[in-house]
Amino acid sequence: MVSRYREIEISPVELASQIAKKVKINLAAGAPDPKVIPLNEIREAYEEVLSSFRTKALAYPGAGGQEELIKEITNDYLPLLGVNLRSGEKVVVTSGAQHAIELLSKYFLENDIIAVENPTFIETLNPLRLRSSEVVPIPLRNDGMDVDELERVLKSGSKRITLLYVIPNCHNPGGVNMAECKRKRLVELAKEYDFYIIEDDPYRPIAGELPPPIKNYDDEGRVIYVSSFSKIIAPGLRVGFIIARKDIAEKVSLLEQLDFSTSTVNQYVVSSLIKKGVVRDRMRGLYEYYKEKMKLLVDELKDKGFAKFNEPKCGFFLLLDLGKDSWKVFKKAVENGLSFVPAKPFFLIGGETMARLSISVASKEEIVEGVKILKKSWEEVD
Amino acid sequence: MVSRYREIEISPVELASQIAKKVKINLAAGAPDPKVIPLNEIREAYEEVLSSFRTKALAYPGAGGQEELIKEITNDYLPLLGVNLRSGEKVVVTSGAQHAIELLSKYFLENDIIAVENPTFIETLNPLRLRSSEVVPIPLRNDGMDVDELERVLKSGSKRITLLYVIPNCHNPGGVNMAECKRKRLVELAKEYDFYIIEDDPYRPIAGELPPPIKNYDDEGRVIYVSSFSKIIAPGLRVGFIIARKDIAEKVSLLEQLDFSTSTVNQYVVSSLIKKGVVRDRMRGLYEYYKEKMKLLVDELKDKGFAKFNEPKCGFFLLLDLGKDSWKVFKKAVENGLSFVPAKPFFLIGGETMARLSISVASKEEIVEGVKILKKSWEEVD
Numbered sequence: 001m002v003s004r005y006r007e008i009e010i011s012p013v014e015l016a017s018q019i020a021k022k023v024k025i026n027l028a029a030g031a032p033d034p035k036v037i038p039l040n041e042i043r044e045a046y047e048e049v050l051s052s053f054r055t056k057a058l059a060y061p062g063a064g065g066q067e068e069l070i071k072e073i074t075n076d077y078l079p080l081l082g083v084n085l086r087s088g089e090k091v092v093v094t095s096g097a098q099h100a101i102e103l104l105s106k107y108f109l110e111n112d113i114i115a116v117e118n119p120t121f122i123e124t125l126n127p128l129r130l131r132s133s134e135v136v137p138i139p140l141r142n143d144g145m146d147v148d149e150l151e152r153v154l155k156s157g158s159k160r161i162t163l164l165y166v167i168p169n170c171h172n173p174g175g176v177n178m179a180e181c182k183r184k185r186l187v188e189l190a191k192e193y194d195f196y197i198i199e200d201d202p203y204r205p206i207a208g209e210l211p212p213p214i215k216n217y218d219d220e221g222r223v224i225y226v227s228s229f230s231k232i233i234a235p236g237l238r239v240g241f242i243i244a245r246k247d248i249a250e251k252v253s254l255l256e257q258l259d260f261s262t263s264t265v266n267q268y269v270v271s272s273l274i275k276k277g278v279v280r281d282r283m284r285g286l287y288e289y290y291k292e293k294m295k296l297l298v299d300e301l302k303d304k305g306f307a308k309f310n311e312p313k314c315g316f317f318l319l320l321d322l323g324k325d326s327w328k329v330f331k332k333a334v335e336n337g338l339s340f341v342p343a344k345p346f347f348l349i350g351g352e353t354m355a356r357l358s359i360s361v362a363s364k365e366e367i368v369e370g371v372k373i374l375k376k377s378w379e380e381v382d
Numbered sequence: 383m384v385s386r387y388r389e390i391e392i393s394p395v396e397l398a399s400q401i402a403k404k405v406k407i408n409l410a411a412g413a414p415d416p417k418v419i420p421l422n423e424i425r426e427a428y429e430e431v432l433s434s435f436r437t438k439a440l441a442y443p444g445a446g447g448q449e450e451l452i453k454e455i456t457n458d459y460l461p462l463l464g465v466n467l468r469s470g471e472k473v474v475v476t477s478g479a480q481h482a483i484e485l486l487s488k489y490f491l492e493n494d495i496i497a498v499e500n501p502t503f504i505e506t507l508n509p510l511r512l513r514s515s516e517v518v519p520i521p522l523r524n525d526g527m528d529v530d531e532l533e534r535v536l537k538s539g540s541k542r543i544t545l546l547y548v549i550p551n552c553h554n555p556g557g558v559n560m561a562e563c564k565r566k567r568l569v570e571l572a573k574e575y576d577f578y579i580i581e582d583d584p585y586r587p588i589a590g591e592l593p594p595p596i597k598n599y600d601d602e603g604r605v606i607y608v609s610s611f612s613k614i615i616a617p618g619l620r621v622g623f624i625i626a627r628k629d630i631a632e633k634v635s636l637l638e639q640l641d642f643s644t645s646t647v648n649q650y651v652v653s654s655l656i657k658k659g660v661v662r663d664r665m666r667g668l669y670e671y672y673k674e675k676m677k678l679l680v681d682e683l684k685d686k687g688f689a690k691f692n693e694p695k696c697g698f699f700l701l702l703d704l705g706k707d708s709w710k711v712f713k714k715a716v717e718n719g720l721s722f723v724p725a726k727p728f729f730l731i732g733g734e735t736m737a738r739l740s741i742s743v744a745s746k747e748e749i750v751e752g753v754k755i756l757k758k759s760w761e762e763v764d
Contacts, residue, residue, distance in 0.1 A: 001492040034437035046428040055416035058618035095643030104640040110383040236440035236646030258509045259484040261477030261643035264618030
């Protein structure tokens, strides 16, 4: 049979970021700002790790992750994040959050019905979609997933949903945070209707004050928590982790043998950066750094008469309803020197007029200039 | 449905290497010898890469691999390996050879029938098996896969084989090299019976003189070549690559988006080590280093009356027929301070009396002592 995986196509994020390299202003980026990557601390960490652990840091990665890093995550990092680790749970190190979702897709799915927010992050949706028979879109509101609508679907019994994928904080592309009461309710629904929840939470380290993770309301191991060091340290190391109930965690560790992709030395480097307080010391500052740029984007959009969006409290992304075909506006924008991501591919339903604007790599001047170009391009489209 | 991936179990290689940590002598290892990992060169490379490329080396990896590394592989490394790159082909960087096989499984397989050597490497068999409906074992001889037997299976038409997985050099666990005439014949059969070949060749960089890769006989893009830097540099970087026909290579690059696992900085480090000649300068020396240890193992085995094995010309592994249940001998050996890998799990058929002995991390003294313990343990089993 022709493999279903051949259905995969280049992601709109990748495409837009390739285009972004050719234009002046980049409001398309999904990556953190290189200007705030702790280059010197990372250089020092490589030097120290290779001096102290020597060839041990260059051996094959053990299944499930390096002990040193798991210890640092458990003892030092999770308390900083406000994420509870219950006694029946384990940390599994992965090659970033994307790899975590791929592993969890393998564990959980074999032609099952899943539910996701509409819109959701296209890159993580891909592995979930490719191992599912159906993806049920649940609308995203300004306080997160429409949990009432999810309950209606569950109650109707028309779709036997086995897994829910949700991005509760600094949503990509939606920019919103999920209300605390919805978090509790999701866990109750998971128990009542017997499904699991993947809580994808890569922005928490740089998100300032937030409600507790969904996971903290769970005492049955129905929530699998996914995190990443890409935003707080650097994406190029490819290190993230999962927290899951022990039986799930152990099987997921074994599934890592299939790709065996998590660099050993990079795990030691992350461990060293947590230990030395580099991670802790950056959390607040990065939150404020990005928040200031986001505030500027919001102000500039309003100033130019763009009003149909939710004000993000954290993260990189703002989802703007242009009220016109966003591909058409995008093409004009690229001609005028601006890149963003036309957001239709993030939507299972609708989204034709939506644009994902990112403040991550743009400077303040570029944000101001970018919104001007957006306005001009918008006016050029009928 | 319960995911088929939950069938995965801990690999005997992982298990034996965990046990190996607790005993005196390790003839179980699949990893290269830490004593010959170029620690200082790697340290320098991290320092240089982070100085010159700065945060560019810490960004998200691009799909398919970093340009710099692909250029180095293409221009400098493939000629050293004697691997031809045809004009219609492309290099795709992966997180090591294991990740490459996982990606190729996704590309090629959807409940298909595949053929592999019996025995074959259990770790790479796993991803192939989990996406296949049936795995047809083809006997391994002292000059490689029994190609006549493969032809009989193909000719009979009873099994529609779409993919053949083969380790032509320094076979793991078989220790043998495939004869040149068999390599040519495999490509002819692939054309005649319309199947693809995955040529897994991780040992070539440290294997001395070898026949050309199977790939070099192919002009249709039926052979996908898989290589790794784990043996020539270090396994902890998780960098390897695929060479494939352009259409396959491009789809495999997109499939990398699903796990997005290949560290950017590690790709730059490998690129730098190729550029500086570190890789080239180590090839001959590592071949001789391991060959000397293998010769000693062969001599010691013969000396102790073990005769049922093929003399490996390269690589880390020797497959010994103990003539007794190898799990029983293994248990005695562990009690006596020796670890090896009971090789039954590498076999789809038979293999109960087979042991995989590795010379990779053991010193010469340990090899001598290890064979003594093996003999003693063997005598203790009925």
